[in-house]
Amino acid sequence: MEFLLNFVERTGAKAVGWWGATFGVLAFLAEVLSTLARPATWNRATLDTIVKQIYFTAVQILHVYLIYVLAISWVIITITLSTARNVGLFDAAAEMIIRVLLLELLPFLTALLIALRSGSAINTEVALMKVNNELDALSHCKVEPMQFEFLPRIAGGVVSVIGLTVLGSVLTLLLAYLAIYGLSATGLSAFSTTISSVFSLPVLFGLAVKCIFFGLAVTTLPMAAGLETPKKLFMVPVSVLRGMMRVFLALVLIEVLSLALKYI
């Protein structure tokens, strides 16, 4: 009986904890959206900070990202082409590459890279700001942390995920063309027909929405986790751990939902 009571108590506490965390994230997201909608938010200072964040999140890692995309794309394109040749589906190889790499793998890996590099940094920074009272100091000075610290990072994250995915996709398309047709221009017509048949308007819209959700996940979840940190320095690593776990789960959830909507 005591075992059962403990089990119910533990499960209840976990459920309440999850609900509290989910509610916290949703409330934070609602605040972000309401700040976004306020015209007063969009002043020169906010835009400057957003540009700075895009630089830190996307431009600084551009060369690393492109090498990473080059390596992954090259391996996947080679595997796809050789498999397609073996099973007699070489004509469908270009479409397979576009569907697997451009629509699914690249956006996911881009979001994962930004989560690991910038998401973890955002989580740590917000947690430290909370612990050191820096957020209170900004509020005392009537510099809203949401406008100065949070919103630019979120906007920067979303723009970076979209921007890097687009760049990576262009590079992958180029690589795929070279792998299939070589340096000859004879395949241009067939290749562009394949691209346009895959990238219909609903697919493009779905991809954009997925990238926006990825961008929101890799920025808002670490921030919300940072803001939940109790004012104790030793809780900062715990906050980063929780935040990054939530980011990973959210990325997988977004990817699975997008696949389910598309193919099931």
Next chain:
Amino acid sequence: METLPADQAAVVSPDLPLRANQSARENIALIPLYQKHFDAEEASRQARTLLEQLGFASIGDKRDPDMKPAERFVAKLARALILRRSRLIIERPGAMLYDIPYPAFLRELAARYDGAPATWEVFDFDWNRPLY
């Protein structure tokens, strides 16, 4: 101490730190930038002028961890002064200026500064009264 509405008093306190990843000048310039909507260059100029007036122009590019206690205090003070509130409260200066004779240092800074508010209110522990 009574609680004051945030827009009446500017507080310099050990509990209100500088933004750690920004320089002293950037911390001060945040106020004209976000509150008065000056452009970045003008906000930075105002911050630099204030630091020069307080005699600490050299700390402009330093970040919080690189500053000595007196420099950190001056950056916090400048951030409070640029708020242009009707009252300036310095809370527990001994906790921020632990390595210098701070009453004399505060008088020196107050003498250099000629803007508003003209009176600075210092809240300190009672046992530090003989220092003043």
